[in-house]
Every structure is written in C-alpha cells, then in structure tokens.
Amino acid sequence: MAMGYREIYERYRHNILAGVLKPGDKLPSIRVLAEELNVARKTVEAAYAVLVGEGYLVSQGAKGTCVNPDLVLHSARPVMTPSSDDAALNQFLDLRDGAGYLRLGIPALNAFPNKKWLLLAGKAVRGLRPSEMTNPPVMGYTPLREAIASYVNIPRGLNCTAEQVFVTSGYRSNLMLILHALGEKSDKVVFEDPGYFFGQRLLKRFATRLHYAPVDRQGINVDYLLCHHADARFAIVTPSHHSPLAVTLSLPRKHQLLEWAAASQRWIIEDDYDGEFHYTRKVLPALKSLDNQDRVIYMGTFSKTVMPAIRISYIVMPKATIARFREIGEIMEAGQPVLTQKILTAFLSEGHFYKHLKKMRALYQQRRKMLLEALQTVYPGLFEIELSDGGMHIVAFLRASTRDSELAALWQRHQLQVSALSGWYCLSAKRYGLVMSYTNIASTEQAIALISRPRAETLALLA
Numbered sequence: 001m002a003m004g005y006r007e008i009y010e011r012y013r014h015n016i017l018a019g020v021l022k023p024g025d026k027l028p029s030i031r032v033l034a035e036e037l038n039v040a041r042k043t044v045e046a047a048y049a050v051l052v053g054e055g056y057l058v059s060q061g062a063k064g065t066c067v068n069p070d071l072v073l074h075s076a077r078p079v080m081t082p083s084s085d086d087a088a089l090n091q092f093l094d095l096r097d098g099a100g101y102l103r104l105g106i107p108a109l110n111a112f113p114n115k116k117w118l119l120l121a122g123k124a125v126r127g128l129r130p131s132e133m134t135n136p137p138v139m140g141y142t143p144l145r146e147a148i149a150s151y152v153n154i155p156r157g158l159n160c161t162a163e164q165v166f167v168t169s170g171y172r173s174n175l176m177l178i179l180h181a182l183g184e185k186s187d188k189v190v191f192e193d194p195g196y197f198f199g200q201r202l203l204k205r206f207a208t209r210l211h212y213a214p215v216d217r218q219g220i221n222v223d224y225l226l227c228h229h230a231d232a233r234f235a236i237v238t239p240s241h242h243s244p245l246a247v248t249l250s251l252p253r254k255h256q257l258l259e260w261a262a263a264s265q266r267w268i269i270e271d272d273y274d275g276e277f278h279y280t281r282k283v284l285p286a287l288k289s290l291d292n293q294d295r296v297i298y299m300g301t302f303s304k305t306v307m308p309a310i311r312i313s314y315i316v317m318p319k320a321t322i323a324r325f326r327e328i329g330e331i332m333e334a335g336q337p338v339l340t341q342k343i344l345t346a347f348l349s350e351g352h353f354y355k356h357l358k359k360m361r362a363l364y365q366q367r368r369k370m371l372l373e374a375l376q377t378v379y380p381g382l383f384e385i386e387l388s389d390g391g392m393h394i395v396a397f398l399r400a401s402t403r404d405s406e407l408a409a410l411w412q413r414h415q416l417q418v419s420a421l422s423g424w425y426c427l428s429a430k431r432y433g434l435v436m437s438y439t440n441i442a443s444t445e446q447a448i449a450l451i452s453r454p455r456a457e458t459l460a461l462l463a
C-alpha cells in the first residue's frame with residue numbers, strides 16, 4: 001500500500017526531534033520526494049503543509065523547504081553507558097571526538113593550504129578516467145604508491161620500492177592487516193608502556209598474548225624486552241617520538257632491537273606517526289633505515305602531515321612478505337577511495353607536501369614555545385617538561401602530585417582536551433602529568449587565557 005501523508009509527516013517529525021535533521025537543513029523538493037517514495041505529489045504536499053503549520057518546517061519559496069532555522073529543541077541527549085569498564089576509555093574517546101583546545105593528534109587546521117587542495121581536487125575529478133571509477137586497487141593507487149616510496153626514501157631514509165607500499169586507511173587497519181598477514185592467533189605481541197591508547201585497546205581485544213615493555217628516557221627498554229619477552233613475535237614501537245612520552249629511541253637500543261629481530265626472525269612494527277616533525281637540526285631517519293635484514297614493517301600516516309580526515313596511511317612491507325600481504329589484503333581490504341589518492345598524489349609529486357611540511361615545522365616550533373611560555377607564566381613550578389626534538393605534543397609532568405586524572409577531567413570541563421598521562425600505562429610503574437598538543441595555539445596570549453581558565457581549581461586540587 002502506498003505511503004500516506006501521515007506517515008511522511010511522522011517520519012520527518014521524528015527525525016527533527018531526534019536531531020537527525022537540524023534547523024536549517026534543506027528538504028527534498030515535493031516532486032523529488034514524491035518520485036522517490038512513489039506517492040502522489042499532493043501526499044507529500046499535505047505532509048509538508050502540516051509540518052510547516054506546526055513550525056517544524058519553513059517554506060522558502062523558490063529555494064524550497066527547510067527545517068525551521070529558529071526551531072529550539074529541548075531534547076535530552078541519551079546517556080551512553082560505556083560497554084567497557086576501562087576507566088580511561090571515556091577520556092580518550094571524548095578527546096578523539098570532542099571539540100576544544102589542545103587536542104592531541106590534530107594538525108594546525110588554519111594553516112592547511114585549502115585553495116591548493118581545492119585546485120588539485122578539481123583537476124583530479126575532471127581527470128577521472130572510467131578505469132579509475134571501478135574498484136580501487138587493493139594495495140593502493142599506483143602513482144600514490146610511487147610517490148610515497150620516493151618520499152619515505154629521502155627524508156625518512158628508507159630504501160623501498162613502490163611495490164612494497166600498501167596504502168591503507170589508518171593505524172588500526174594497519175595493525176589488523178599486519179597481524180593477520182604475518183602472525184598467528186597465539187603469537188606474543190609486545191607493546192610499549194605507556195603506549196598509544198587506540199593501539200592498546202585494539203590489541204587487548206585481538207592479541208591473545210599481549211605484553212608490555214616499559215619506556216624510559218631512551219625509549220622502549222630493550223633489555224627488559226629481551227629478558228622477559230624475547231620469544232615475542234611482534235614488538236610495536238614508536239621510535240622517532242614515543243607516544244606519548246615523545247622521547248626518541250636511542251641508537252644503541254635501535255641496534256639491539258634490530259639484532260633481536262634479525263637473530264630469531266621476529267617482527268618490529270615501526271609506527272612513525274609524526275617523525276616528520278623535528279625542530280632541531282638533528283633530522284632522525286626512521287628505524288627502518290637501519291634495518292638491513294628487512295625485519296621492520298614500517299607504518300606512516302597522512303593524518304598529521306595533511307589531516308586526520310583524509311584517512312590515508314601506508315605500510316612499507318618487507319620484500320619477502322609482499323605476496324602474503326597481497327593474499328590477506330585481497331581478503332580483508334577493499335582499497336582506498338581513488339579520488340582522494342589522486343589528489344594526494346598530486347599534492348606529493350608537485351611539491352606542495354614538502355612546502356607544507358616545512359611551514360608546519362616552523363609553525364609548530366613557535367607554537368610549542370607559546371604553550372611552554374604560557375605554562376611557565378600561569379603555573380610556575382607546577383610542571384616539569386622534558387623537551388624532545390619534535391613531535392606535535394608535550395607532556396607536562398606533575399612535579400609533586402599523582403592526581404593527573406582528576407586534573408585532566410577538570411581541564412576538560414574548561415574545554416581543554418588534555419589527557420592524563422597515567423591513563424596511558426598498563427604496568428604498575430607510572431608517571432603523572434598532562435599530555436597536550438600545541439599545534440592549534442594561535443598566540444602566547446591565547447595560550448595563557450586558555451590555560452588560566454582552570455587556574456584557581458587546579459591550584460586548589462593540587463594544594
């Protein structure tokens with residue numbers, strides 16, 4: 001039976017009340033909706049008329065009909081009950097999805113070359129060939145694989161070919177792909193402690209034998225790994241700038257780790273998520289650049305250098321594993337959007353990427369200084385900062401308190417999206433402080449104003 005006007009009316013009312021349709025959203029024209037629902041135009045007309053009469057919609061003449069821009073809804077947001085009892089979970093999910101300042105992992109959004117990107121996007125759309133409109137190649141668009149290979153070989157010091165590059169959609173799909181391609185369910189996996197929250201969460205669910213190795217000022221403690229977990233099949237590390245401590249893995253430890261992997265056919269997964277950002281003259285090549293036995297699986301991302309929303313990352317596969325990755329990739333992956341890959345290819349190969357990186361390095365260095373000055377001005381003596389050579393965030397260690405979780409929650413209530421360092425640990429020996437990003441700070445004055453918001457409560461909490 002064809003749909004009546006009442007049903008159309010109910011559906012719209014429900015969607016508006018539930019917030020799916022928002023004030024100002026445009027509705028399809030009467031003709032289009034009638035065709036889509038296969039009903040007479042007067043049925044849709046009647047439904048729209050009632051909704052206009054009740055104030056849910058407004059008719060804008062030739063411009064069509066939209067949800068009343070002045071509509072005020074007093075709907076209570078449903079309370080979500082976390083499915084996990086992991087106390088840190090909400091903190092990190094809120095930080096990932098919420099708005100606010102000092103957010104981790106977000107590049108300087110106001111400094112992105114939007115106009116250039118738009119130009120390249122237009123060209124990519126116009127140049128899309130019919131062959132590029134079919135299913136994307138699972139391992140990536142060939143010109144992008146080539147552009148990535150030539151990029152990582154120069155500033156990151158790798159020595160790979162385009163055939164070794166697998167274009168992926170981010171950290172989590174990288175880990176899943178690697179573990180499925182090269183591992184067994186029963187393999188022991190070692191992760192850094194503290195370590196990247198989303199990595200921990202994924203591995204806790206999918207790696208049946210997950211263990212941790214502590215990180216100190218020289219990066220992951222390889223002696224500890226050799227002593228307790230020499231039989232691990234995978235060690236997942238962030239050697240350029242540890243996440244979150246931002247320390248760099250020392251050269252002796254890099255060699256020690258590589259020797260372990262080479263001697264017993266183990267795999268090192270190198271997560272080089274922000275290695276591009278170094279502010280001293282000491283440009284550190286990736287761990288992979290020292291790997292002459294091909295035991296390192298290298299992961300890079302455009303989330304920090306371009307934007308997280310682009311969802312393009314890559315794995316550099318050891319040569320001997322390409323066939324295996326292809327086989328598993330054909331099962332698990334469907335390839336990434338070709339259009340995005342085309343735009344990114346032009347961005348890389350026409351040199352805009354390098355220009356942007358250079359600009360961001362200078363900008364982030366200035367912005368880091370602004371945040372440090374602000375911390376010193378507003379909270380003299382409260383925090384201790386161990387500066388690393390780069391990265392996109394700092395850790396402000398608490399000098400005399402372990403109450404970082406309460407402190408982070410307090411700052412978050414003031415829209416400062418910092419996270420508590422202790423929440424990144426799984427082993428018992430923890431350090432305490434706030435992890436925060438400076439990439440979107442506009443000035444020292446702004447930083448001072450922002451971090452002053454919770455000043456009185458901070459001093460009271462830590463008194």
Ligand SMILES: Cc1ncc(COP(=O)(O)O)c(C=O)c1O
Nearest residue numbers: 105170171196243273301303313
């Ligand atoms: C430690 C670490 N690894 C990897 C990534 C990159 O993840 P993705 O490529 O999924 O954006 C991030 C992003 O914040 C990160 O912090």
